[in-house]
Structure formats: structure tokens, C-alpha cells
Amino acid sequence: MKLLEYTIQINATPEKVWEVLFTQDNYKKWASAMNEGTYFEGTWEEGTIMKFLDPKNNGMYNLVEKNIPNKQLSMKHLGWILEGELSPQDWEDSTLDYILEPNENGTLLIGKVNSLDEFVDFFNSKYPKNFENIKNLAEE
Incomplete structure (x- = not known):
């Protein structure tokens, strides 16, 4: 396991950054850096399962462990x-x-990924672009 951290300063309120991160329309735009056509299914509520899918119905699923709106x-x-x-x-x-x-200056967005070694290159190649997309959307 390796702890990866990504940060970006965004000239927008935490509420605006949160909206970009977790609403479907915005998610599709910024997550395209990972896989074009990516979308999610789920509600972001603590204890629920979120599915992250591509147009072929493949992807991954996660358990939402903590949701503090506009914070974490x-x-x-x-x-x-x-x-x-x-x-x-x-x-x-x-x-x-x-x-x-x-x-x-707005909001510092921090992403922390505790990654298996086999996924480090994936995260390092995709997340900086994701964060640039999030910044651009939030600052529009």
C-alpha cells in the first residue's frame, strides 16, 4: 500500500467545489480524464455503495464511509x-x-488515496488531470 496525495488550489467556495465533485453532470465532465463516459450510481450517503461505471457497465464500487458536506x-x-x-x-x-x-483564496482540494502498489501508476497518471478538470469547472 502507498498513500498518495493530490492537492490543488481552487478559486471557488467549498460549496461550489463540492457540487462539481458530487453532482452527476459535473462528475461526468471531470472524471472523463479517467475514462470517457464514466458516471456514477448511488446517493453519496454514509454506509451506501457507490458504483462508478463506464458505458460498457464496467467499473468499480466503493463504500461511502464518511460524508461531511462541503468538507470531506x-x-x-x-x-x-x-x-x-x-x-x-x-x-x-x-x-x-x-x-x-x-x-x-477559495478552497484547497486534497485527495488522499491509499493505493495498492499495482494502481499507483494509474492514480498518478489520472488524478492530476482530474483535479485540473475540477478546478476549471468550479472556477467557471
Whole structure:
């Protein structure tokens, strides 16, 4: 496991950044850096399962562990979705946190990923572009 951290300063309120992160229309726009056509299914409520899917009904699913609106959302990675079917994985403590810290210039967005070694290159190649997309959408 390796703890990865990504940060970006965004000239927008935490409420605006939160909206960009977790509404379907905006998510589709910023998450396109990972996979074109990516979308989510779920409600973001603590204790619920969120599915992140591509147009072919493949992706991954996570457990929402913490949701403090406009401040923090934490998820645990649980497994793959293959042709719509859940495929649980033993990914130990693989987690993802989005933390929003208000400051005099808007919001500092911090992403923390506790990643399995095999996914480090994926996150390092995709998340900086994701964060640029989030910044651009929030500052529009």
C-alpha cells in the first residue's frame, strides 16, 4: 500500500467545489480524464455503495464511509464491476478521501488515496488531470 496525495488550489467556495465533485453532470465532465463516459450510481450517503461505471457497465464500487458536506467524503474501495456484476476484491485498506479546506483564496482540494502498489501508476497518471478538470469547472 502507498498513500498518495493530490492537492490543488481552487478559486471557488467549498460549496461550489463540492457540487462539481458530487453532482452527476459535473462528475461526468471531470472524471472523463479517467475514462470517457464514466458516471456514477448511488446517493453519496454514509454506509451506501457507490458504483462508478463506464458505458460498457464496467467499473468499480466503493463504500461511502464518511460524508461531511462541503468538507470531506471518504470511501473504501471494495471491488470491480464486470458487465454489471459486482466482483468483490480483497483490497485491504484501499481508500479514497476528498478533503475541502476553505482559505483566503477559495478552497484547497486534497485527495488522499491509499493505493495498492499495482494502481499507483494509474492514480498518478489520472488524478492530476482530474483535479485540473475540477478546478476549471468550479472556477467557471
